[in-house]
Every structure is written in structure tokens, then in C-alpha cells.
Amino acid sequence: MENVKGILSAVAKSLVSKVLFSTFGLVGLVVVLIIIIIAAVFSSSDDIGSGVIGGKGEQLPESVLVWEADIAEAMERHELDSKYLYVMLAILKQESNGDVAKTNGDIFQASESKCGSIGCIKEPLESIDQAVSYFKETVIVSKDNMEVAIQSYNFGNGFATWTQENHDNKWSPEIAIEFSKKMLAEAKNPLIYKCHRQEAKDSGACYGDILYVPSILAFLPNAEGGPIEFNGQLGMPLAPALVTSEYGERYHPIHKEWRLHAGIDFGCIGGVTPIQASQDGTIERADWAGGWGQMVFIKHADNLYTRYAHLSSMAVSTGDSVSAGDVIGVCGTTGTSTNPHLHMEVQTTESQQSTVNPRSLLGI
Structure with a gap:
């Protein structure tokens, strides 16, 4: 969106310059001003990072859903609003698919947020507890902006602070790329960060996951509904169920x-x-x-x-x-x-x- 604003601004300035030196300068200037106003309305109304929860409604696997009760219990203990249950489940899907063996027990990949290094958490329930505790921090720091909070779980809470200072507490792929490149440039050893996506490699943004937010949103409920799943005489009234x-x-x-x-x-x-x-x-x-x-x-x-x-x-x-x-x-x-x-x-x-x-x- 910042790029769009810049392009619109440049176009407007160029048009104004040409119009001022044309025969019909006054009429043309009025037309250009109207264009600028319309562009400003367009750019300001298309807010990314609204904080609204909604996604594509893709089904979470059973390996993730088996941890739902434990996650809900941890959320109640840490007083994290229950509306974030699907977000936590989607984060688990993204981090490990709920695979205990593959992650050595740290199914939420939460060790770094607790200890500053990978591998200190060995038990799934400890991983869940730390993940819920840390995500609650991201919600607070991001001022309850859903996209910023989700990206902060991956980037760290420095992202929430930085985007508030530089991008009006908004998230977009472009903003994520900008922050990733910034952190990579400041890293003492940038070679430790590997590009896990082609998009990251193409952008030179290999710090964290620049598409973490859409990956999570894919598993949140679709606010518009969709085809229901029939496994019995009745169809499921919502998805995921x-x-x-x-x-x-x-x-x-x-x-x-x-x-x-x-x-x-x-x-x-x-x-x-x-x-x-x-x-x-x-x-x-x-x-x-x-x-x-x-x-x-x-x-x-x-x-x-x-x-x-x-x-x-x-x-x-x-x-x-x-x-x-x-x-x-x-x-x-x-x-x-x-x-x-x-x-x-x-x-x-x-x-x-x-x-x-x-x-x-x-x-x-």
C-alpha cells in the first residue's frame, strides 16, 4: 500500500506539472486535484492489518486438533481471549503440524521465545504453555491487531513496535519483506538464516517467514461461509468443526x-x-x-x-x-x-x- 501511495503521488505531481504549463491549465488542475482526492480515498480505505479474524476455512489435521483441549486450558490459565483458539491451532499447524517426535517435544517451536535459543523445551505441554504466554504478549504489544500479532509470533515483538513506528500498526507482505531485510542487514551472522520460500529468496528477505500471516489465516474460519461437509445425515454447521x-x-x-x-x-x-x-x-x-x-x-x-x-x-x-x-x-x-x-x-x-x-x- 505504501508503494501504491508513492506511485499515485508521483503520477499526480507529474500531471500537475504538465497541466500548469498547458493552455487549459486551470481546468486541468481541477481535474488533477479530483484525481488526487480519489487516489487518497482509495489508498486510505484499503487498510491492511485491520485486526479482523477471518480466513479461508481450510481444515486442520487431526494431529493438530488432538491438542485443542490442552491449548484451550492454557489460554484460560493465561487469560488469553478464547477467540484466539483457531489462531493458536493454526500456528501449531504451521510450526510443526503437531508432530512431537520431529520437534523433540517443542511442538510450537517456542524455545527461542522462552530461553533465547532453540531446544530448551522438551515437553509438548510446556511448549503449549510458552506459546500461549508469548502470543498473549504479541496481542498486547500489537494493540490487538490480528495480522501484526501473528507476524510478531514469527518475527518477534520488535516487529509490532517497528510497524507502529513506521507503518501505522499495519501488516502487508511488503511490510514483512521490509522488516525481514532490515533484520537480515543488522544480523551479526546473516548466513544462519535460510530462505524457506522462493518468494523470500527472490526478495532477499530470509529473516523469518514473510508469508507467515497468510499461512495462518488459511486455517481460520471463512467469514462468508462455504460448502458444508456431510459425513452423516446432517452436514457440519461450521468449519473447522x-x-x-x-x-x-x-x-x-x-x-x-x-x-x-x-x-x-x-x-x-x-x-x-x-x-x-x-x-x-x-x-x-x-x-x-x-x-x-x-x-x-x-x-x-x-x-x-x-x-x-x-x-x-x-x-x-x-x-x-x-x-x-x-x-x-x-x-x-x-x-x-x-x-x-x-x-x-x-x-x-x-x-x-x-x-x-x-x-x-x-x-x-
């Missing part, structure tokens, strides 16, 4: 008593992750529903109903017809909820007493 609480008796985190958890909870990002209809049907209800918060209830057949609760917003109304994969709302934490998630229930009648475990129907 991370089960955070099962169907069955559990100790309620708010009411502090044992009671039936009548559905499955899926982790998702509040205000971002689209929630989709699991099958064709008719919206029986779409409104506020007490502890469920903003809730959508769909009839698919005489013996099959699905409920989607705690939504931050709804995209359908009572009486609407929907097809499998249609976006019906957005993940949230409305009603009786401790953090953003989707609570999904499956019923065999309209009565809430007829709930069944959604797992078999979802094929998970």
Missing part, C-alpha cells in the same frame, strides 16, 4: 450443578464464524430464546429438528425456507454463555425433551 463440549451430563459452568447438556458445543469466533443450516428445512423459530440467546430452530422432517444457539446475529426469519449450507447466523455468546461458541441440538420432535446426541447424525 472443533467440539468443545459433548452431549450428556456435565457440571454446568454457570449454574454450578450437574445437568444434561442437550447438545454439542463447537468452538467458533464470535461475530465472525458463519453458522450454516445442516440440512434443507423450514425455520420454525428465529429470535431471542432465554438462555439460548439468539437462536434458530429448523424443521427438516417430521422426526428431525436442529437448534443453533448463542448466535451474535441471525440471517433468517421464522417461516423462511433454507437449504443445506445456507448461512443462518453468526457465532456468538448471547444468552447463558461463558464465551463464543455454537450450541447445536438435534431433536426428534418439537419438544426439547426429545433431544438426541448429534454426533451420529453429523458423522463425527
Whole structure:
């Protein structure tokens, strides 16, 4: 974007110079000024580094998802907002694919941030703890700018400070390349840094990973939704699908008593992750529903109903017809909820007493 601004500025100056010496100088100057204003609006509105969480919705492998509960526990302990769960999982995918043997236990490659050198962490849980602790630091230093925080996990928090001083706390590939080249030029032994990407080699930017941010964003939920995956009779209502609480008796985190958890909870990002209809049907209800918060209830057949609760917003109304994969709302934490998630229930009648475990129907 900085390059775009520079090019536009140079073009504008050149045009002004020519116009001032033309016969129609005054009229031409007005035209050029309009061009400059439009260019300025274009360049200022295309902000990179907005901090909005959203990605391509690519599926994380099982080798990464097996660590989800441990990461969530570490995030709660370090008081890192649960909305970053997918970010931490995507970072794990990028760093090691969850491979304990290959990383000698340091699945997050977090030793350097803890000890200043590689190899001091030998246990996966220690690696998770350090990764969560360090990422929380990057979030604070980056002023909660998502792209800058992610790149700082790879470059170090010096990147967040530097980009605030030089690029208005924004991230772009060009900014990442600039910082990488700067750090490489200042390194005592630049030969230790190897180019792991052709793009880095072509740019002479081999310090860190200049495309770390898009690599992570690829595994974050797609805010626009997309095709849903069918492994059973019902399709998955969101992607990626991370089960955070099962169907069955559990100790309620708010009411502090044992009671039936009548559905499955899926982790998702509040205000971002689209929630989709699991099958064709008719919206029986779409409104506020007490502890469920903003809730959508769909009839698919005489013996099959699905409920989607705690939504931050709804995209359908009572009486609407929907097809499998249609976006019906957005993940949230409305009603009786401790953090953003989707609570999904499956019923065999309209009565809430007829709930069944959604797992078999979802094929998970």
C-alpha cells in the first residue's frame, strides 16, 4: 500500500506539472486535484492489518486438533481471549503440524521465545504453555491487531513496535519483506538464516517467514461461509468443526450443578464464524430464546429438528425456507454463555425433551 501511495503521488505531481504549463491549465488542475482526492480515498480505505479474524476455512489435521483441549486450558490459565483458539491451532499447524517426535517435544517451536535459543523445551505441554504466554504478549504489544500479532509470533515483538513506528500498526507482505531485510542487514551472522520460500529468496528477505500471516489465516474460519461437509445425515454447521463440549451430563459452568447438556458445543469466533443450516428445512423459530440467546430452530422432517444457539446475529426469519449450507447466523455468546461458541441440538420432535446426541447424525 505504501508503494501504491508513492506511485499515485508521483503520477499526480507529474500531471500537475504538465497541466500548469498547458493552455487549459486551470481546468486541468481541477481535474488533477479530483484525481488526487480519489487516489487518497482509495489508498486510505484499503487498510491492511485491520485486526479482523477471518480466513479461508481450510481444515486442520487431526494431529493438530488432538491438542485443542490442552491449548484451550492454557489460554484460560493465561487469560488469553478464547477467540484466539483457531489462531493458536493454526500456528501449531504451521510450526510443526503437531508432530512431537520431529520437534523433540517443542511442538510450537517456542524455545527461542522462552530461553533465547532453540531446544530448551522438551515437553509438548510446556511448549503449549510458552506459546500461549508469548502470543498473549504479541496481542498486547500489537494493540490487538490480528495480522501484526501473528507476524510478531514469527518475527518477534520488535516487529509490532517497528510497524507502529513506521507503518501505522499495519501488516502487508511488503511490510514483512521490509522488516525481514532490515533484520537480515543488522544480523551479526546473516548466513544462519535460510530462505524457506522462493518468494523470500527472490526478495532477499530470509529473516523469518514473510508469508507467515497468510499461512495462518488459511486455517481460520471463512467469514462468508462455504460448502458444508456431510459425513452423516446432517452436514457440519461450521468449519473447522472443533467440539468443545459433548452431549450428556456435565457440571454446568454457570449454574454450578450437574445437568444434561442437550447438545454439542463447537468452538467458533464470535461475530465472525458463519453458522450454516445442516440440512434443507423450514425455520420454525428465529429470535431471542432465554438462555439460548439468539437462536434458530429448523424443521427438516417430521422426526428431525436442529437448534443453533448463542448466535451474535441471525440471517433468517421464522417461516423462511433454507437449504443445506445456507448461512443462518453468526457465532456468538448471547444468552447463558461463558464465551463464543455454537450450541447445536438435534431433536426428534418439537419438544426439547426429545433431544438426541448429534454426533451420529453429523458423522463425527
